[in-house]
Amino acid sequence: MTNVDRWGSSSLSSSTAPTMRSTPVPAPGVARSSFQIDQKTAVSARAGSVGGRSSVSSTRDVGTPTYVYSHATLSHHYRVFDEAFGGIPHILCYSMKSNSNGSVIRTFTNLGSGVDIVSGGELARALAAGAPPEKIVYSGVGKKVPEIEEALRRGILMFNVESREELETIDAVAGKMRKRAPIAIRVNPDVDAKTHEKIAT
Secondary structure (H helix, E strand, O other): OEEEEOOOEEEEOOOOOOOOOOOOOOOOOOOOOEEEEOOOOOEEOOOOEEOOEEHHHHHHHHOOOOEEEEHHHHHHHHHHHHHHOOOOOOOOEEEHHHOOOHHHHHHHHOOOOEEEEOOHHHHHHHHHOOOOHHHEEEOOOOOOHHHHHHHHHHOOOEEEEOOHHHHHHHHHHHHHOOOOOOEEEOOOOOOOOOOOOOOOO
């Protein structure tokens, strides 16, 4: 089955992958529609089809732009990473900033993945898509006090702290709430990535 999201993305499962029946998580105030397509094969770009159905027909039904993602491929690559760390305790976290579509998020959370977020809005989407709070990591440099408060109330796994000022803010917010904030500190070892200075991390 393929879940096609008119305003965002879709997830495609091949005949060897479990059927996806999740509904995309809509953004506040944005109407969305979706429909199901029977699938027997994966996407054939050369034939211009999605599982035997014309991609032109699909886009005529739901409009453009339409994005299709392979459930089987996403699941396969998650399992490859997961098995690579099989000998040690670990949590893999899907970086939601790469694609915040609800069906894509659910694909990973149903496999046991956590979610890496960078805003309060992404926290809400992660929770709506079924991510357990204890598997949510809050990264990014723009955390606002109300977002920190909500993350603490929800009991997320940890904050990735990017600066001393951010650490002090999180500490102050947690203190007022009488909570202990779980954190990880991002350290820049000054390794030269030999890239543009504006995108080097």
